[in-house]
Amino acid sequence: MLDLFSYSFIVRGFEAGIIVALIAPLIGMFLVLRRYSLIADTLSHVSLAGVAIGLFFHINPLLTAITTAVISSVAIERLRLSKRVYGESALAIFLSGSLAIAIVIISLAHGFNVDLFNYLFGSIVTVKQTDVYIIGSLGLFVLIAIVAFYKELVYLTFDEESAAVSGIPTRFINILLIVLAALTVSVAIPIVGVLLIAALIVIPVVTALQFRKSFAGTIVIAEFLSVFSVIAGIVVSFYLNLSSGGTIVLISLLLFLISLLITRL
Amino acid sequence: MRAIDHTKNIIELENIFYSYDGIEEVLRNISFNIHKGDYLGIIGPNGGGKTTLLKIMLGLLPPTKGQVKLFGQPIRSFKDWYKIGYVPQKAAYFDASFPVNVEEVVSMGTYARRGLFHFSTKEDAEKVHKALEQVEMVPYKKRMVGDLSGGQQQRVFIARALAAEPEIIFLDEPTVGVDIKTQEQFYLLLQKLNKQLDLTLVLISHELDVVARETTEIACINRTLISYCTPKELIRAGGLENLYGKELKYILHNHGGLIA
DSSP: OGGGGGSHHHHHHHHHHHHHHHHHHHHHHHHHHTTOTHHHHHHHHHHHHHHHHHHHHTSOHHHHHHHHHHHHHHHHHHHHHTTSSOHHHHHHHHHHHHHHHHHHHHHHTTOOOHHHHHHHHOOGGGOOHHHHHHHHHHHHHHHHHHHHTHHHHHHHHHOHHHHHHTTOOHHHHHHHHHHHHHHHHHHHHHHHOTTTHHHHHHHHHHHHHTTOOOHHHHHHHHHHHHHHHHHHHHHHHHHHTOOHHHHHHHHHHHHHHHHHHHHHO | OOOOOOSOEEEEEEEEEEEETTTEEEEEEEEEEEETTOEEEEEOOTTSSHHHHHHHHTTSSOOSEEEEEETTEEGGGOOOGGGEEEEOGGGGGOOTTOOOBHHHHHHHHHHHHHOTTOOOOHHHHHHHHHHHHHTTOGGGTTSBGGGSOHHHHHHHHHHHHHHTOOSEEEEESTTTTOOHHHHHHHHHHHHHHHHHSOOEEEEEOSOHHHHHHHOSEEEEEESEEEEEEOHHHHHHTOOHHHHHHHHHHHHHHHHOTTTO
């Protein structure tokens, strides 16, 4: 076990991974309960377009991914509110649209090296020291924002109409949630990759929901499941030489199946 | 039945019109006031605009024309939303698997007074406890709301409204899907809140018999304000069909209460 920490990329992977593991279920809780899980998938594809832009112009892909995701998240919410398209259609437009942009940029560049593959499926090798700082500071920002607006987010998620009557600025809170989701998705990309991030946001929450606990209790369970999946995933992927993103998601899926069995009994 | 107390207006509606997309007129020229201590029933046929009127009073919909005043202030500049409690119709149908316990739901009631960036205090916890006492649900504090019966859930939602220490509570069809015995206990609770705590209550219902039995004032809405009176005056006016038209006569026949 000790030799694991003698590799600096593993240490960076753990640092970034644990931060992502802590914030993913916090956001996931609100997205899942608002039947908005698909937004995570959409934002991850939008982030891929951002990664492609970054690789093309030789800017840090994490930064371009964050920028594109945040801008798109606000656009998605506005499009949904305008009621000119259905909420799901807004997601579909952004998902396929940004994937198309990503592919066109990749073909313009005549393909990138292995880098892109790492962003698609996640690899802790991709995580640079600068990335750890970016992930750390944005992760802290997301955490503080959720703690600060926790009661508003809970009320809105449970009963939007009553929350509005009690004077909670529902529009602002909705935009806040989607921007926080965009930040979470984009900072998680180096670890679990574009194609798997939605799983890390959704699966630990859905697993925790099986235990039928209070709102706060469910979040605590989801946090433990998420952190365990990420740590176990990184360790297992290191020793068995597997993809870290895939291993993390498979472990969280295994926990989900176990929870189904336990709660059935 | 006591006479309408005109001393203090809590809600004032002046010539309210509402139409969706400016075409289909849902509400036409509605004016009336709700006074402190009133137990007002708003009745009318389904599709007659009761819920739309409620949403206008709660600031969820802006009226196409006319003015709403809450506690003497135009609704747009009104800030003291904690004074207004709301028990939504949705309470009867909410997602039973939502992970939330009784205490957490009732705590939501205290949020309005707290404002952003403020954390719940010991004082809030006391308000939550007091509200649960008022609806006799203290032993259920840690229970999941989804595991409770419809009547108990309804009490939890009342407690949430009470935790804000409001001056008026709006209830939208609160007993939909609740059995008769539970309904009776529920209306006893509302009587208690109205008389002992001096809470102003607004009960939106399509059940004329319940409204006539429980409330002190009745507003009958079918697109426009058809009548505003006490239950006694309503009976004395006779010819209910003339007042309400065929649709309401139908409701009366189905529920019986008032004619007998």
